[in-house]
Amino acid sequence: MLLVLATALAASARADGFPATRALVDKGFLVGAQARLLDSGESLGSIAPDQQMTPASVSKLYTAAAALKQWGPQKRFTTELRSDGAIVDGVLKGDLILDGGGDPGMTSEDYWLLVQGLAQRGIRRIDGRVLASQWRFGPVPCVTTDRCNARMRTRHAFDAQLTSTAVDFATWCARVMPGDAEGVPARVTSCTGPTPLTRVDNRVITVAQAETGISAERTTANGEDTMVVSGQVRLGSAPSNVYRSSADPAVQTLKTLASLMENAGIAVTQGYATTSTRPGSTTQVLSAVEGKPLQEQLLRMLNYSNNFMADVLALNLVSGAPSMQSAGAALDAFATSIPGHGPVSLRSGSGLTPESHTSASGVTALLDDMYHQSALFPVFVAGMQTPVNGPMNFIRRGSQRFQQNVMIKTGTLNEPVPVRAVAGYFRTLSGRWGAFTVMVNGRAPTPYINWTTTLEAVASDVDAMIAGH
Template structure:
């Protein structure tokens, strides 16, 4: 039943400041609504969209789903020489890392292969390069100061993001040392403009630029001599080229020579190829922990593309997610343009998100994995969510969503446990009407925490 709408008095104050607010909270055993504000208002959910992606993936595959990445060839192996092309068959794994590619190459070495008389081809026939649909990703094809705007492919490494480790130099005034996070030598060009200092604060800025198909990380600022190493993450302009650079470096380290070079392809490996080495990625339940805890846009959008039964595009992935949401009892209208929420054109309602949470709560085999990816503020990896009373911080499991353009979006959804141990679900979405006024997370979370804390205490 729909109870009074005054269960969110602190959140309602945000609406009175000119923001569009949608909210709903209800108990999951009885269905009693504890409060709501315009629960059917269509709003931008930002990264709360990832809850739909996680739920759809668990429903389709179950928690133990693994994606397989393979090295294939039709060539014969003669005295340690592979006579023909080696094909990397990307399996759409959203979590492939440098370590996984190292294991793939070790599979070749275990066969005694020390040379490939042919090319190494990275096949992204499943999907990739995926056409960008947001300003962030389109701009990031040439330059970026972020990691959240990574391009999408089925054949990626390290979430399509370059990682560099910055360490102080040996003396004041000398350049800092910059290495790859996965080894001593960076796999892309680095323009190191960081100076080692003995006093002052460490301050590092970085921009990835791309020209002629080549990425350069321009890293500037200063680092104190007594500082610990600092990691810098920036998305790559072409993830499959990043994968090829990673594979080439690992093969060189393993003593495997390649005569024909390294190239991308969108062709599917032919039926006469055989698997020479394969790696199964981490189970879906582990992938979702990382995707939700760190709100990883790359992982979410790749998973959404994996869900498509047909040709994977951003549009077909969105259609797949919408179909899943519309099958949820009581959900109502929805239009998700991505699995990550990076798309400001995505819309759903507070009632819809709460219906999703309710639906997953009643899936006993899936709910523990689903809720495990959310953050309990008191010990979550994101410090900004540590707001509200101690009771609130220890009694909720939440996913947040943030966008700043074209209008500010602050969204939070999740579960709470009442004083008597009952489970509840809630959703609050705050959307700006224009770029200003800006609303910060402190203001939003303190209002939400105040309202949910009362519900926890009263039940």
């Protein structure tokens, strides 16, 4: 009887197409998986494919697909400097309003171009205020522990606050360089200029022999951010960049503008402030910058799993006064329109929200649908990582055949339970396209599951599919 049962279980493991991944179930994890060929729809295997799971950053595939379908690959967001004041002898008589366009990828270089637009008009002084308008959205109330805690302090960049009027992904960047001699403090500058744009508490010491080791925390008190940078930097070593999210991205934008205005020789007489008021109909555009096309934005968002970009894109999908709740509802509506998708509840575009749920069959349906969108598929798949060339070292697992024949997006959460998710496309040895999704969720904070264990199991199963078809 035991022999018959063992034989039946072995046959079942082979039939589900994910024998190595199924072993994670025996370790106490919830597992949902599905794989299919995209030309015929043939199922290559599944494990509880309709089970609702937390997808983590695999959610970004929904955001990318929804954005592509709504706007197309060449969509650009426009950021403007506006005013209703007259320009008299190089003086702008009135307030200057930054009209944030909800661009998820605005950088300091883009704002430099905006300020140069003022200089080219001959403006040398603004007799008024510089206002950063967040009328589209922002500051957006936090809905995750990460972002809520980051309003006061953080050691990360992934928990950036959200606004339509941001710069550099709502993240401060400090550049740490060794001092001139052993034992002296390191030099700390902004990554875009010689002077830090926010307060810096520099506790980094220059050392002669030991290796560089830097830690940083952004703290906030009385509305001011401080980058607390600690550790050591080796004498003669190259600069190190440290990124930490800002507590108020619109204020960060104003500090960036103030620095750029000063460098351009443009004085501001009445200071800088944020506002939620939309620029009036009588204002005129004095300078404007179009951001990078959506296809380039998605490449960065997916490749580096940029949470800020994903959530800002999701907020842009909503008309009116967007919130994380309405952005999640827009993504849910998009997902349920996909043939064969099934139930879904996405609370964010980034996947930072552990309350988000979908199924392996749902994600695979999304991948299938995008594969058949001939005008959008090349842009969609381009943002995924081929492990052998990917910027993230941890995905370089499995055989060379697996690493060279898959394009994947991963998702990671560690609290309140561990989540390891991976979804994407593969090419079989005969050139056929397939799609697969594997989501592994813990039932409690422990046991912990690492990426090596997850990816080696998934790689083993998908490698067999690649070779067998």
